[in-house]
Amino acid sequence: MENAVWSVIKYTPKHGCSDEFKMALERLAEIMNKPDLTWSLIELDTGEIVQxxxxxxxxxxxxxxxxxxxxxxxxxxxxxxxxxxxxxQAYSGLEMDAPHSFQVKD
Known part of the structure; x- marks a missing residue:
């Protein structure tokens, strides 16, 4: 089985554009709506959004x-x-073969 890939992407909306950017995230959600993907968004206290x-x-x-x-x-x-x-600002890498809560073993 191929190792999964984790990706962390930080977006910084321009001043005054945060609401419009958050609305645009609905389109991203449609793209990411696949049964084998696990993903979430968090909003930092700086106003940045992290996927x-x-x-x-x-x-x-x-x-x-x-x-x-x-x-x-x-x-x-x-x-x-x-x-x-x-x-x-983005980072990605292969999931390590070590026990953790998101790993599914066959």
Whole structure:
């Protein structure tokens, strides 16, 4: 069985754009609405939104990449960019083979 991939993506809405960005997250939810994906959003006290996702495989990431990038492009005008022009701060990696609450063993 292929290791799952965890992804953590932080979005920083521009001042005054937080409500519109949160409404746009409904479209992201439609994209992420797949039975094998586990994901959630949290709002930091700084106003930043963090998406935490568990994707079952690298293949599943590739499958959803175009729709995800199209969504990100659609909210580009709502997001702060860093000095390099990035709209997000993101981390991802393979799930380690160690006991934890989200891991399902066959």
């Amino acid at each position: 935490i996702s568990r994707i079952p495989s690298i293949d599943a990431i590739v499958e959803g990449q175009i729709a995800g990038l199209e969504w990100l492009d659609s909210v580009d005008h709502l997001l702060e960019k860093d000095e390099e022009g990035s709209r997000t």
